[in-house]
Amino acid sequence: MKNLIFFLSFLLLMAWQPAMAADVPTISKDELKSKLNTENLVILDVRSGRDWSSSEFKIQGAIRAAGADIGEWSKNYAKDQPLVLYCA
Amino acid sequence: MIHSLFLSLALGAGWLLSPESLVIAGNAAGQMGWMTLPVLAFITLLFTACGNLINSAQVTNTEIKEQLMLQSITGKIPATGFSLAAVIPLLVLAATALLVTSGYTFNEVFLYWFPNFGFSFLLLALLTILQFFSDKVIFRAQICFVSLAAGGLLMLSLYGIATTEIPFGLLFKQHGNFSSTSSATLLLLFVGSSGAGFSNGKQQPSLLLPAFGFILFFCWILVSLAAVSPERLTSSTIPYMTAARKIMGDPGRQIMGMVIISGTCAAITGLMLVCRKMLCDIAGITTEGLVSCKKLRWGFPPLIALISAILMATGLAGDELLEVILRGALILWLLRYALLCLAAIIHIKEHSQTFPLPGAVCTFILMAALFSLIFSNPHRIEMLGFLISMLGISGLLATIWFFISRNITAGKSENFQQMEKNL
Numbered sequence: 001m002k003n004l005i006f007f008l009s010f011l012l013l014m015a016w017q018p019a020m021a022a023d024v025p026t027i028s029k030d031e032l033k034s035k036l037n038t039e040n041l042v043i044l045d046v047r048s049g050r051d052w053s054s055s056e057f058k059i060q061g062a063i064r065a066a067g068a069d070i071g072e073w074s075k076n077y078a079k080d081q082p083l084v085l086y087c088a
Numbered sequence: 089m090i091h092s093l094f095l096s097l098a099l100g101a102g103w104l105l106s107p108e109s110l111v112i113a114g115n116a117a118g119q120m121g122w123m124t125l126p127v128l129a130f131i132t133l134l135f136t137a138c139g140n141l142i143n144s145a146q147v148t149n150t151e152i153k154e155q156l157m158l159q160s161i162t163g164k165i166p167a168t169g170f171s172l173a174a175v176i177p178l179l180v181l182a183a184t185a186l187l188v189t190s191g192y193t194f195n196e197v198f199l200y201w202f203p204n205f206g207f208s209f210l211l212l213a214l215l216t217i218l219q220f221f222s223d224k225v226i227f228r229a230q231i232c233f234v235s236l237a238a239g240g241l242l243m244l245s246l247y248g249i250a251t252t253e254i255p256f257g258l259l260f261k262q263h264g265n266f267s268s269t270s271s272a273t274l275l276l277l278f279v280g281s282s283g284a285g286f287s288n289g290k291q292q293p294s295l296l297l298p299a300f301g302f303i304l305f306f307c308w309i310l311v312s313l314a315a316v317s318p319e320r321l322t323s324s325t326i327p328y329m330t331a332a333r334k335i336m337g338d339p340g341r342q343i344m345g346m347v348i349i350s351g352t353c354a355a356i357t358g359l360m361l362v363c364r365k366m367l368c369d370i371a372g373i374t375t376e377g378l379v380s381c382k383k384l385r386w387g388f389p390p391l392i393a394l395i396s397a398i399l400m401a402t403g404l405a406g407d408e409l410l411e412v413i414l415r416g417a418l419i420l421w422l423l424r425y426a427l428l429c430l431a432a433i434i435h436i437k438e439h440s441q442t443f444p445l446p447g448a449v450c451t452f453i454l455m456a457a458l459f460s461l462i463f464s465n466p467h468r469i470e471m472l473g474f475l476i477s478m479l480g481i482s483g484l485l486a487t488i489w490f491f492i493s494r495n496i497t498a499g500k501s502e503n504f505q506q507m508e509k510n511l
Contacts, residue, residue: 049406050185053325054107054192056341 027084036061042077043084051087059086093296095227098234100297102358104304105237105351106182107189107328108414109277114327116270117309118318123264124309127271132302134450135278138429139294141447145432155369157431158424165486168370173482174424175363176392178279178417183356183396185414187212188405190352193329197345208400211349212393215356219389226357233354238300240347241308248311248335259313269464272457276418277301311335364388370489412467416474419461426454 027035035041036059043062045052052064065073067087077083103109117124145157158167191208218229249256278301308331312321315334321327332344367388368381404410429451436444465471 047406049404049408049410050188051192051406053411054189056192056196056326056329 032084038082041082041084043086044073046085046087062086094231097296097300098227098231098354099358099361101234101238101300102230102354102356103182103279104277104297104301105234105241105347106186106355107193107348107351108182108186108355110308110328110348110351111325112273112276113305113309114312114321114324114331116274117312118316118321118323118327119265119267119270121262121264121313121318122260123266124270124274124313125306127266127274128302128305128309131271131274131278132298134275134453135298136295137446137450138425138454139298141429141432141436141444141450143294144444144447145435153369153373154428155366155373157435158428159373161431161434162427165483165490168486168489169479169483170424170427171366171370172485173478174421175359175366176482177413177478178421179356179359179363179392180395180399181410181414181417182359183212183392184399184404185410186352186355187396188400190349193345193348197341205400209397211352212396212400215353215360216389216393218357219360219385226361230354230357230361233350233357236350237347237354238304240343240350241304244332244335244340244343244347245304245307245311247340248315248331249307251335252311252314254314256310256314259310262313263318268460272460272464275422275454275457275461276415277305279418279421360389360392363392371493409470412465412470413474415461415465416471416478419458419471420475420478422454422458422461426451426458429454 032043043059044065045058045062046065046067047055048066052058065085113124116127120127142154142157155167155171158170162170187208188204190211191204191206194207195202195204218226221229278298312327312331316324316327316331320330324330328348329341329344332340334340336343364381364384367384371381371384399405429447433444433448433451436442436447462468462471462475
């Protein structure tokens with residue numbers, strides 16, 4: 001019974017994770033393109049290592065920010081600041 | 089004869105044509121400007137002299153293999169440990185890094201909808217399957233990869249030379265700074281260049297591969313400097329693509345895409361063959377031929393592919409650490425090469441009573457450059473940790489291997505004694 005509860009909790013947790021991710025608003029490529037010159041828009045390139053260095057496509061003006069250091073760099077931005085994060 | 093030379097070149101030139109080498113050359117060109125060209129010429133001569141030294145040590149005794157030469161100065165277990173540390177981490181890490189780069193290149197240049205990691209895994213699977221074919225098929229595939237990569241790079245270079253509006257004489261009037269760190273980094277272009285042993289055991293001219301590398305990179309660096317500003321070349325993580333786009337626009341990107349993917353295939357196949365041959369030599373020497381190379385052939389490629397696949401899947405490619413440890417793996421290969429040169433000097437001194445001064449000077453320069461590569465790296469602590477741990481693990485593996493091989497040879501000789509008694 002204990003194992004079953006653990007298993008069900010695990011499944012619930014797994015199902016909850018995408019639900020949480022679904023709450024994060026996403027932006028399409030064209031939408032971002034139209035907003036590129038907006039004054040307070042900040043684009044953060046969260047790719048790291050070879051994922052970043054091997055890629056030819058880097059948005060001009062994007063700031064590199066390591067996903068693991070979110071606690072550090074998130075302090076630099078106001079809560080109502082629009083931030084666009086891209087990882088691929 | 090020509091086929092043998094071509095094959096030897098194709099087997100040794102794998103790493104030379106890898107995307108990593110193109111990054112090293114591009115960044116060095118940005119930092120040193122036209123000064124990169126004489127430095128490249130010097131490194132070509134250095135590797136030729138080192139190759140001559142090793143060849144002449146083998147001439148005094150045609151039976152002596154590289155592994156035996158190394159054993160003569162370090163002893164059996166350290167020599168085996170050094171060889172394992174020089175090739176296995178390099179193969180695994182280079183496969184991981186280069187396949188990821190190829191995946192991105194394929195996705196961004198050829199098929200935008202095709203997932204980059206999907207392509208990396210597909211290429212890894214295909215290159216592993218290739219290892220199960222006969223040597224003839226593998227050699228032909230390698231010649232094909234090298235021809236495509238070298239041909240594409242030469243084509244872009246010649247097109248750039250023919251169409252550039254900047255007179256090349258002007259390049260030599262622009263900045264040219266000597267940087268010892270960048271010069272030492274250029275040594276890494278010639279890593280993995282010991283494919284001569286595959287050509288029916290005949291020694292190949294030691295100038296062959298360095299000269300090939302020199303011609304290729306001389307042309308490429310020259311057009312890169314003419315097309316792209318030194319600042320851009322220095323700061324770019326993909327200087328090869330920046331230069332290709334400037335030289336020929338979108339077709340240039342596509343040609344460079346082909347160079348990157350075929351260069352990756354050439355580097356992994358070349359390193360896989362060098363690694364297999366080295367392990368075969370070690371197994372042959374330590375077990376007196378009782379462990380056949382066939383067993384290594386079937387087990388080794390899937391094992392390497394599995395480790396690389398795990399490293400890619402666990403996100404090592406997205407970690408900055410990969411760059412540090414890949415550099416460390418390249419240094420380990422050069423360290424073994426330097427030790428081999430040292431062994432050749434001692435061997436020549438003992439057998440022909442002459443001291444090979446030019447070879448000794450080159451070995452000294454190689455050793456000094458190695459120290460510079462380690463200690464000028466901003467992540468030197470992590471790198472030293474990697475070097476020490478790899479040497480330690482390889483030493484341990486070598487000890488275990490010797491323990492096992494001693495049992496194998498002892499068991500076999502007991503069987504022989506029993507058979508003799510029975511007869």
